[in-house]
Amino acid sequence: MSCALGPDSLLYSSVLFRHIYNGVGKVFPDQICWLDYFISGFIIMFILVNAVLLGAAIFVWAERRILGRFHNRLGPNRWGPFGLLQPIADLVKLLTKEDLIPREADKLAFTLVPIVMVMPLILMLAVVPFARNTFLADLNIGVLYIIAVTSVSTLGVFMAGWSSGNRYALFGAMRGVAMLISYEVPTVLALVGVVLAAGSMKMTDVVNAQTVPFILVQPLAIFIFLLGISAELNRTPFDLVEAESELIAGYHIEYSGTKFALIQAAEFGGVLAASAVMATLFLGGWSGPFLSGQLGALWFLLKVAFFAFLFIWIRATFPRLRVDQIMVFAWKFLFPLSLINLFAVAIEVYFLRNDTGPILSRGDLGVMIGVNLPLTVAAISLFGNAIKEKVRPPVRTAEVVTSGARLAPGALGSQRHVLERSEKEAG
Numbered sequence: 001m002s003c004a005l006g007p008d009s010l011l012y013s014s015v016l017f018r019h020i021y022n023g024v025g026k027v028f029p030d031q032i033c034w035l036d037y038f039i040s041g042f043i044i045m046f047i048l049v050n051a052v053l054l055g056a057a058i059f060v061w062a063e064r065r066i067l068g069r070f071h072n073r074l075g076p077n078r079w080g081p082f083g084l085l086q087p088i089a090d091l092v093k094l095l096t097k098e099d100l101i102p103r104e105a106d107k108l109a110f111t112l113v114p115i116v117m118v119m120p121l122i123l124m125l126a127v128v129p130f131a132r133n134t135f136l137a138d139l140n141i142g143v144l145y146i147i148a149v150t151s152v153s154t155l156g157v158f159m160a161g162w163s164s165g166n167r168y169a170l171f172g173a174m175r176g177v178a179m180l181i182s183y184e185v186p187t188v189l190a191l192v193g194v195v196l197a198a199g200s201m202k203m204t205d206v207v208n209a210q211t212v213p214f215i216l217v218q219p220l221a222i223f224i225f226l227l228g229i230s231a232e233l234n235r236t237p238f239d240l241v242e243a244e245s246e247l248i249a250g251y252h253i254e255y256s257g258t259k260f261a262l263i264q265a266a267e268f269g270g271v272l273a274a275s276a277v278m279a280t281l282f283l284g285g286w287s288g289p290f291l292s293g294q295l296g297a298l299w300f301l302l303k304v305a306f307f308a309f310l311f312i313w314i315r316a317t318f319p320r321l322r323v324d325q326i327m328v329f330a331w332k333f334l335f336p337l338s339l340i341n342l343f344a345v346a347i348e349v350y351f352l353r354n355d356t357g358p359i360l361s362r363g364d365l366g367v368m369i370g371v372n373l374p375l376t377v378a379a380i381s382l383f384g385n386a387i388k389e390k391v392r393p394p395v396r397t398a399e400v401v402t403s404g405a406r407l408a409p410g411a412l413g414s415q416r417h418v419l420e421r422s423e424k425e426a427g
Contacts, residue, residue, distance in 0.1 A: 015133040017044060044136055049122060056269035057087035063268070063312050070316035091261060099257035104165030113163065113255075114262035116156035121269050123149040128276045129204050131286045131296035142203035143195055146277060147188055150232070153270075154180045157241065157251050160263075164254040172250030175323060176241040180232050182330040187228030189338035190221040193345040194281050197368070199359060207285035212365040215282040220341040220376040222282045224334050226310070229274045231326070234267065235311060237318040238326055275307035276300075332387050340379050344372060 021040040061076065061084060068075025076083030101107055124146050126136040139145050154177055161173020195201050197217060198209040206214075215222050231238035242250035252263050279285060283303045286296030321329070348371060352364040360368075 013133055013138055014135055017041075017136070020044060045122075048125060048136065052118075052122060052125065052269050052273075053265055055272045056265045057091070059268050059272055059308060060090070060264075061087050062308070063315075066309070066312050067316050070313075094261040095258060097257040097260075099259060100254075102165050102254050105254065106163040106165075109159050109163035110254075111259075113156055113160040113252075114259045114266070116159060117153060117263050117266035118269075120149045120152045120156075121266055121273050124273050125276065127203055128273075128280055129207065129285055130276075130300055132293055134286075134297070135203070138202060138204055140200070140202045143191055143201040143206070143281075147191065151184065153232070153266075154184075156266075160255070161251040164251075166254050168249075169251050169253045172241050172253070176234070176251060179238065179240065179326060179330075182327060183228045183231040183238075183334070186224050186330065186334035186338035187232065189335075189342050190218075190224040190228065191281070193218050193221045193341050196342075196345050196349050197360065197365075199353070203280055203285075206281055207287060209359045210284040210287065211359075211362045212369070213282060213284050216373075217365050217368045218282075218341065218345060218372060220337060220372060220379060221345075222278070223376065223380070224338050224341065225278065225282075226307075228330075228334060229278075230311065230314065231330070233270050233274060233311075235271070236315040237321045239320060240323055240326060271308060271311050272304065275304045275311070278307050279303035328387055333383050336383055337379055340375070341372075344375055348372075 017040060020043055021036060024039045024043075025036050064086070065075040065083065076086035079085035079089045101110055127139050127142040127145055129135040129138070157176040157180070158173045161169045161171075161176070164170070194206065194214055197214060198206040200206065200209070234241045242252075252260065255263060279300060283306075285303075286292060286300045288295060288299035292299065345368075348368050349360070352360060352367060
């Protein structure tokens with residue numbers, strides 16, 4: 001009996017798993033094939049989990065350094081060259097802090113929250129191809145799988161707020177659930193357009209279908225997905241879940257020590273995971289201008305770094321929105337745009353796709369670019385002007401208090417004139 005991995009196996013197409021499996025198979029006898037599978041899967045998951053945590057630490061350092069440049073300051077620069085050891089110092093500090101559980105907390109749910117927050121991040125990366133034939137699982141429903149596992153983070157946020165026994169945490173969790181559900185709708189509709197253009201939900205098929213990057217073919221979809229995923233990741237300007245001036249720290253206010261470290265790792269690692277998904281679905285994944293087979297991992301990491309920098313740039317540029325502005329932005333701006341993008345792509349694919357196969361030719365994608373670029377500009381301008389009055393801060397008017405004081409003749413009229421003129425200038 002041989003334990004060799006055959007072509008009929010689900011994991012045979014993964015070069016990474018095949019090499020690890022063949023190496024493990026040389027150590028153990030052929031009679032225990034299940035052990036080869038178990039050890040190979042454990043090794044890959046060990047690599048993936050540590051890569052996620054290391055990537056989160058590197059992203060924390062990069063974000064703090066880049067934000068320092070945006071804010072005209074240095075950022076972390078004490079621990080190690082250029083502050084490279086600052087994430088290690090932060091980790092040691094968190095690991096040595098006391099791990100407290102509130103007396104009124106639901107201890108089981110409170111303890112499970114960090115696991116629930118980190119689990120979707122790791123599961124999502126399992127179907128992302130890092131290079132050609134380099135992935136953990138190449139599911140034929142890869143896009144649907146990503147949508148499903150990322151929805152679990154909503155459950156983690158609500159569990160944290162409800163189980164803490166803290167009203168501020170509960171308010172933050174309720175905000176988070178409302179916001180995540182609202183932004184999930186346009187985000188999913190944006191991905192439906194990608195699936196229609198690629199003709200498949202398999203991540204590798206989406207990459208192979210991008211003879212022209214979908215960021216050019218569907219600019220409205222990447223615009224919607226970037227803003228929607230920013231809201232789901234609680235990134236500025238959508239970070240009402242952790243509004244310090246209102247809710248102290250939001251849903252994770254009662255967490256400390258290792259639990260808090262895992263929640264932060266899930267938040268910052270989620271940015272890298274979202275960047276990896278966008279690099280795969282909109283920038284061609286591992287494909288590059290040359291040597292895509294040999295340098296595929298390098299091209300993929302460069303594209304991930306581009307989207308991660310975009311997240312940092314948005315955070316450094318825009319202030320936090322109010323809760324009513326966030327809801328209006330989701331339902332009256334992104335949702336109509338996602339419907340327009342979906343119908344436009346469906347009509348284009350219906351008329352351009354022929355019987356030769358599901359993949360559109362480069363000429364077909366060029367036609368879609370010519371239609372979708374002006375459509376994106378027109379749709380954003382139209383709905384942006386439509387909700388402009390909804391999100392504009394209200395004009396505050398001052399009242400003249402005259403109790404206990406005698407005003408000079410004509411003073412009240414002059415003050416009213418000044419107020420009316422300031423209101424006109426503000427309007």
